[in-house]
Amino acid sequence: MVHSADFIQESLPDGGNILRFSGNLAIATIGDLDSRLHALSDSVMQIDLGDVTHIDTVGAWLIYRTAKQSGAQIVNAHMDAARLIEAVSGVDQTESIAPVRRSTLAHFLGEIGEGVVVAFTTLLHFLGFVGQVVKASAILILHPGRFRWHSVVQHFDMVGVRALGIIGLMSFLIGIVIAQQGAVQLRQFGAEVFTINLVGRLTFRELGILMTAIMVAGRSGSAFAAQIGTMKITEEIDAMRTIGVVPAEALVVPRVIAAVIMMPLLGIYASLMAIIGGGLLCWIILEIPPATFVIRLREVTPMTDFWIGMIKAPVFGAIIAMAGCFQGMQVEGNSEQVGLKTTAAVVQAIFLVIVLDAFFAVFFSEIGWD
Template sequence: MANPADFTVEDLPSGQVLRLSGNFAIASIGDVDRSLREISDAVCEIDISGVTHMDTVGAWLVYRTAKEHNAQITGGAVDASRLIDAVRGVDQAEVAVKPRSSSFHRFLAEVGGGVVVSITTFLQFLGFVGQVVKAFFSLLMNPRRFRWHAVVQHFDMVGVRALGIVGLMSFLIGIVIAQQGAVQLRQFGAEVFTINLIGRLTLRELGILMTAIMVAGRSGSAFAAQIGTMKITEEIDAMRTIGVVPVEALVVPRVIAAVVMMPLLGIFASLMSIIGGGLLCWIVLDIPPATFVQRLREVTPMTDFWIGMIKAPVFGAIIAMAGCFQGMQVKGNAEQVGLKTTAAVVQAIFLVIVLDAFFAVFFSEIGWG
């Protein structure tokens, strides 16, 4: 590099004088920096009149050397002096040090932040539910705006295409319930009560609950991803521009489809669980299918069936609204679609389980236990 940075040391009666010369820029001061650090004798003056160019890094090098030797900086152009004064001001400025917090305080801060986010999200979700209810009644008053073809399309996605996975899952759950129940009841010679366990548990709880969890993971996530993608591509803004209400066009058809299909999927799942449990009872416990069906009719009250049918549409509405709500919350970039889709599944499953616990207590209190 032309005119590289350099220095000389001159001994005077008043002390050593350090005379700098050349280009004091970041690209040319590497060797000079190491040499200046090796100077052990006291320097009383630093002359920068020979410096042809200086940047911020060079000014910091000169200021640091002067500070180490308590030397005076002389000579130099006006611009170089301003740079050195600016560096001196930064070095002398008071830096506010963030106080270190304990692990317990950080834990409390994270918990508090999580609680605030949860409450805020819950309140926003309640507001979204209100918008859906308002849009539903608005469509009742203006049925011509209702999109029947969208509802039928979501019937296919939520219900028909889910039959395979829901049926297989329910069939295997019925086998697991029967096998575990038979193993435990065999200790007391009461294998026949496995039928009671299968009938009441599948119709009352697991048939509907597992179906809801499966629909939340399958359809709820799809709702969030579809609407979230439409938010990013500004399709929802375009709908508002042409006078279409997004909640009416996108959310209400999905909610109706989930509400209608959940009871049907629940019935199908319960039947498949009973078939799976009956098959295992026939093979392992030597209980003929006719005896299994007769015993099932005797020990399973119709209230268990109606409890499942009451819970199913509520679960369907919660799953659909949770998915659509998280989809509407997407902002910014495509990464938000994945985050909100995950949040939709977690929120839907959490609300379904909380509501299931509420229903269990409620039906026990009214004598349907």
């Protein structure tokens, strides 16, 4: 039977009191000992632990605190009790520890440095991942029997067909916004007819493909990251490696191919929907008939604008798919990582798409495709 901790108070011949503890000084058996010690008002000269059968860290801290507050001497402590009391005396919680102060500038520079290191590390890993995808694609070209056609068709449906509704609505509204804002500004100079130029060139050359890429990044890129990330957590990818299946060939290449093929088609569809939205507003607000709108559109929109969009679209599709798959492959540990990497996939894809769009704009301007 384990005896609860207790103490008795006795008077010393030369004055003062002695506390004689007994029983099991452990956290489970201390009970109201702490409150009783706090209630003591007489001075304590000694603390006798001769009758203590067992003591743990909590009990040692209780004895040490009482002895320190009253200035008492601890006597008759057995070896384990003396060792624990000495240990807890080295971590006196009553002593304040000055926090380490760091200047705001040092903290700011540290955050910038850490961000730069993370960005360059991620870029290097992403380039390595792109190399793995290129290698897997070359192997599939040499061994077409290993290619998973049904997976590509399935992702055609997810990337393209199921995105038609949201991309069509978004592009239609963007076309209306471009036409409305252009008409308001050009009306000041009596040049409302040039709204057609604005709608046609801006839609085919830039916004049709760019907004489609952003929508696909948020919709399909995030889905790729979440799917592959979940497979990493459930160890399905490790199981694929165990049976001799290369994850890049089975999971990444079909998604990349589906995105590369569907992006130009979605870009054309988005551009047409934006043209319809812009033409509808020109018909209602500027009273430009649809036939006149189409004729004027063909006159002022060069084919180079269309081809620029078609060149950018597959590149954007490949970047979006690889960013999503790359972040999915980075998932490790727990399900929280899936959400974090899915967010990172969307941010990374959109950032790379915008950077590449700026590069293409400068490049095509330099070669004379203005």
